[in-house]
Amino acid sequence: MSNRHVTLDAGALTGFMQALFAASGVREEWSALVADSLVAANLRGVDSHGVQLAPFYLAQLADGRVDAQAAGQVAIEAGALLSYDGQNGLGQVVASHAVDHAARLARAHGLGLVVARESNHFGAAAWWAQRLSSQGLLGVVLCNASTIVPPWQAKDPVWGTNPICVSPPGGRWLLDMATTTVAMGKIYKAKVNGEAEIPAGWAMDSEGRPTISTAEALAGLLMPLGGYKGSGLAMMVEILTGVLAGGAMGTELGGLRVEGRPFRVSQCFLAIDVARLMPLPEFEARMERLIAMVKSTRPAAGFDEVLVAGEPEWRREAERRKTGVLVDEPLFCTLTDWAGRLGVAQTPSKLSL
Numbered sequence: 001m002s003n004r005h006v007t008l009d010a011g012a013l014t015g016f017m018q019a020l021f022a023a024s025g026v027r028e029e030w031s032a033l034v035a036d037s038l039v040a041a042n043l044r045g046v047d048s049h050g051v052q053l054a055p056f057y058l059a060q061l062a063d064g065r066v067d068a069q070a071a072g073q074v075a076i077e078a079g080a081l082l083s084y085d086g087q088n089g090l091g092q093v094v095a096s097h098a099v100d101h102a103a104r105l106a107r108a109h110g111l112g113l114v115v116a117r118e119s120n121h122f123g124a125a126a127w128w129a130q131r132l133s134s135q136g137l138l139g140v141v142l143c144n145a146s147t148i149v150p151p152w153q154a155k156d157p158v159w160g161t162n163p164i165c166v167s168p169p170g171g172r173w174l175l176d177m178a179t180t181t182v183a184m185g186k187i188y189k190a191k192v193n194g195e196a197e198i199p200a201g202w203a204m205d206s207e208g209r210p211t212i213s214t215a216e217a218l219a220g221l222l223m224p225l226g227g228y229k230g231s232g233l234a235m236m237v238e239i240l241t242g243v244l245a246g247g248a249m250g251t252e253l254g255g256l257r258v259e260g261r262p263f264r265v266s267q268c269f270l271a272i273d274v275a276r277l278m279p280l281p282e283f284e285a286r287m288e289r290l291i292a293m294v295k296s297t298r299p300a301a302g303f304d305e306v307l308v309a310g311e312p313e314w315r316r317e318a319e320r321r322k323t324g325v326l327v328d329e330p331l332f333c334t335l336t337d338w339a340g341r342l343g344v345a346q347t348p349s350k351l352s353l
């Protein structure tokens, strides 16, 4: 199998995505929201959470596992706290409302905490945390995810890849990470590209033995980040999402690849108005000082510089905005198949192959 890719203009790819979702019964502005969030991940080089997710979302819409019309509603508002019932709407739609509430509460109270239940996959957590940090708020975003990670020393999965994302204002540091060694999408990407092996440390087989076989990994389990510590972080995320939101927890979740029942994701959005503690420029200057401390350390053997979180993705974004977005060829074929099925005439022209 090849791992050839096509290079597409980001704007054209966004328009194509938008057309696919609109043809699936999603209203125009929500189609645009989903399309923007997916292509933004591709631009940052986080291809596991870019348009690779679209075929799964489209399948969920096609068989009614996601309610294309649902916007969700506020279930409880109490001071700086808000609980949102996503009513099985698109994850991006629910997250968009939740983020807006978190920002509003942070302005009113200094911080806002919104938990959402009965939501769906919202793409990369960074997109949502950046929506808070771009407003001068420190954003923290967490979500639970489909069951694929065992508690440490177990071989039965209970957790998802439960990501943690923190984005302070200033846009110079952005941590967005699964609580597994890698996100599931990276193993799925290896499968799509016909790669029989994945790097050591990514996954376990179904008996809980470490494996480098892509097939065994897909039929098996993901490795918690750093062993029992990753397992602990995953449970922490589960507590701050599923437990606190009154939503599905652990094995009660469905999944993007689980047919016949809704996903039932919960999400947590924390917005902190740092300007309540110090002027925003002072906060940003302190962030710069901290980043300079990190970046002025001497690189270890084998490296020529020290990076901070977010830097690899911003570099890739600067490049991809100029040269276009890479989409694996098998994925491009799947997307054009969906276009045919949904009667979408437009497909983005390839910049190169």
Ligand SMILES: NC(=O)c1ccc[n+]([C@@H]2O[C@H](COP(=O)([O-])OP(=O)(O)OC[C@H]3O[C@@H](n4cnc5c(N)ncnc54)[C@H](O)[C@@H]3O)[C@@H](O)[C@H]2O)c1
Binding pocket: 046, 048, 049, 121, 122, 123, 124, 125, 126, 143, 144, 145, 161, 162, 163, 165, 174, 175, 176, 177, 178, 179, 180, 181, 182, 183, 184, 186, 307, 308, 309, 310, 311, 312, 313
């Ligand atoms: N929606 C969901 O259900 C879900 C679940 C899991 C993961 N995700 C998403 O998957 C994406 C990928 O997660 P991941 O854990 O595979 O990411 P990753 O391992 O590629 O990167 C994790 C973090 O490490 C930083 N980093 C990378 N190289 C670095 C270096 N050399 N020095 C310093 N920092 C560095 C990155 O900037 C990033 O913030 C994220 O966007 C996450 O939100 C989503």
